[in-house]
Amino acid sequence: MxxxxxxxxxxxxxxxxxxxxxxxxxxxxxxxxDENYVGMVKTYQPPAAVIHNSVEAAINIGTKLYLGDIVVTKADAAVGIIFMDGSVLSLGPETHFEIVDFLFKPAERNVSFISKVSQGTVAFTSGAIGRISPESVKFITPTSTLGLHGTKVLIEVK
CATH class of the missing domain: 1.20.5 (Single alpha-helices involved in coiled-coils or other helix-helix interfaces)
Known part of the structure; x- marks a missing residue:
């Protein structure tokens, strides 16, 4: 050789x-x-899925979530997500959650966290976006839009 x-x-x-x-x-x-992902699945109990660009895929620990993604949990399922700003979100059974807008440029004070909850339960603990600009955190539901005025919120949509 x-x-x-x-x-x-x-x-x-x-x-x-x-x-x-x-x-x-x-x-x-x-x-x-993956540099544009906004959050990551930290915990889950199947069956749960993410819809990304109209394609549904099963969720696993470490699944990265992007702007526009929809997370869906079935009966007895749960998903725990941590976002880039340190926000923590827990989805309960039969939940339909969409990431509408997420912008995290704290040096420029350019931040936004807007999501849509069509059904189910969501527990949210705010991260840096909620501390920098609480008015920039919003949850859209079928009957109202909730703004964050604290560090924790629990939402139930039937």
């Missing part, structure tokens, strides 16, 4: 470099693809 490497050193060096660059690209691709 060493004789062949002596005869074709550039070939072997370029192959190794190509393989290494390919591995680096594969490792870094998910990082770039």
């Amino acid at each position: 060493t004789e062949i490497m002596k005869i074709f050193p550039l070939f072997f060096k370029s192959r190794i470099i190509t393989i290494l660059l390919g591995l680096i690209a594969m490792v870094n691709l998910p990082v770039f693809a």
